[in-house]
Amino acid sequence: MKSGGRLQPRPPTRKARPRPGRGSRAARISDSGREKPLALYRAATVMGAVNGWMGGRYMEIYVLRHGIAADARPGEPDANRALTEEGREKLNDVLARARAVGVEPDVVLASPLRRAVETARIAAVALNYAGEVLQTRALLPGSAPEEVWEEIRRHRAERFLLAGHEPLLSRFLSWMLNCPYVSIELKKGALARVDVVPTPAQPRGVLHWLITAKLAGGR
DSSP: OEETTEEOOOOOOOOOOOOOOTTOTTOEEEETTEEEEHHHHHHHHHHHHHHHHHTSOOEEEEEEEOOOBOOOOTTOOGGGOOBOHHHHHHHHHHHHHHHHTTOOOSEEEEOSSHHHHHHHHHHHHHTTOOSOEEEOGGGSTTOOHHHHHHHHHTSOOSEEEEEEOTTHHHHHHHHHTTOTTOOOOOOTTOEEEEEEOOOSSOOOEEEEEEEOHHHHHOO
């Protein structure tokens, strides 16, 4: 550019920095003068959505693995195995803690196997549940998480207690949390609470707590 017969230098151009890809480790988002990894920002966004759920209607799902059961005697079907006295005591330790934090199921579902039915009935008494313990094949050990969810959706209620077996129950917990590759150890007599949005499709849940007999009773 000429001015008064002289060439004026052009103002320096600012090169735009290349934007990192969405999956790049270098991706950053500025927040109050500090940079945070994009992954943390996304996690905060998800938690904001979760907090929004908690402000609306949601289901409380209590997942209870059966207590310690006796070994099957020769010729006795596995389905007939009953809880041991130790199993009942440890189960009651867990349920006492649950009662103390206000667990009050509207519906109690149980696998038809004896040890699960006994577990559900003990839970019903401990948690002041006056309804019927409903037996369902959806809670048998070889069932699938989708079958459990379909069974839950048949009932018009908001608080469910499920008494069943491994490996189904830990798989169901991971499925509700949308974390199929996460392994959850659910010991005998352990109880977990997951809150979920009641949608027809796969739910997105939040794990609130998980308590074992050892934590509940110290034995």
